Amino acid sequence: MLYLEWVSFLGLLGCGLWIFLKLPIEASQGFPQKIMYLHVPSVITTYLAFFVVFIFSIAYLWKRELVFDQIAKASAEVGLVFCALVLLTGAIWGKPTWGTYWVWDARLTTTLLLFLIFMGYFLLRMSVNDRDKEARLASVLGIIGFLDIPIIHKSVEWWRTLHQPSTLFKVESGQASPSISPELYYPLVASIIVMLVFYIYLLLLRYQTEKRTDRLNQLLADTQD
Amino acid sequence: MKTRTKFVIGGAIIFAVLTALSVQGLQEMTVFFYTPQEVLASPGKFENKTIRIGALVQKGSVEWNAQAIQLSFNITEDGKKFIPVYYAGVKPDLFREGQGVVVEGKMQGPRFEAHQLLVKHSEEYTVETENKKNKEDYYKSIQAQ
Amino acid sequence: MLIGLEYVVAAYGIWLCTFVCYIFLTKRRLKIASHAVDALEQKNTESSTRPQDQNNK
Structure with a gap:
């Protein structure tokens, strides 16, 4: 993990130098x-982070292993930070x-909706005391919340928006x-590759924290018995 | 098992209601702007209503009065039908002839009086300064539907 | 001069500050939780290896 930390820090620094010193x-x-x-890298990282939430939420509902919920929760928090930064840097x-x-066009509104859904996701988690119930409810919301992402991504093609269509994923006559x-x-x-590495680092750091916090709550509950 | 079934049904109902509501709300949001053709085709529908129109700035039509802070230009979607736009405000940095714009305001007779002028950026990123954007490309990026 | 420099500085500044704060706070949470877990586990092992202590109380 320390290794990942330095790789992502140096990667971000390198990209920054490249962008500001070399690019026309x-x-x-x-x-x-x-x-x-x-x-753009923050957007892609947000997509990935909430996709991880989606996958591990399904895994939790299926297998009922707490570890899946811990990963989903960690990824949702990192994703929420990236989502906020997408909105800020975009503005x-x-x-x-x-x-x-800001304008209320389809792209911007659906992105704000994603942010609000995952704010609600953490409010929901905070409002439930039972750890298993919390995991169950959050998994359902995590799965539903992810479904906004394909809508965000396709919004510039389906509807008329101020936001321009995708530059990176442009397809012309069937070819990228x-x-x-x-x-x-x-x-x-x-930048995208470096930011994804940075995401993995943040996810692992946040997951460690989550695991430790759950263990602590477990121990506290045991001593009270 | 029973509680879970209830929970799934409840969740499905909430999801269905939310979807129905957002589809209703999205109707407004999904059409961020009209095209000049749509506005010209049914003038009665847009009379005295605040609307947004998205189109290209016609080449050679821009008149900028820096003293009075008045900007006027024609917008077009297809190069055939034009709407003259009048905007009393500062010219945006990226405002150019042939550029995609979205104007918000009202139709006053044949003229559109805008109170907001937004530049619609294309999805193309290039470093060649003399690269003139093809009108076809803008036409495509504006004509979303 | 570069036009729009303030926007670029603001965007990169906000991005960087956000993650500096986020990593700092997360590491602090990890440290606090780890210390508490270690302390509690040590207490548990002490009390289970020396049950007579509890009986004497």
């Missing part, structure tokens, strides 16, 4: 385009590019063709 300025947006290297990018921090210059594309891919 994008033609139409200018300097604020650099925010893309935070925003900060929107001001110089669109001329506004990201509409971005190679000079800007490679650092984006690197």
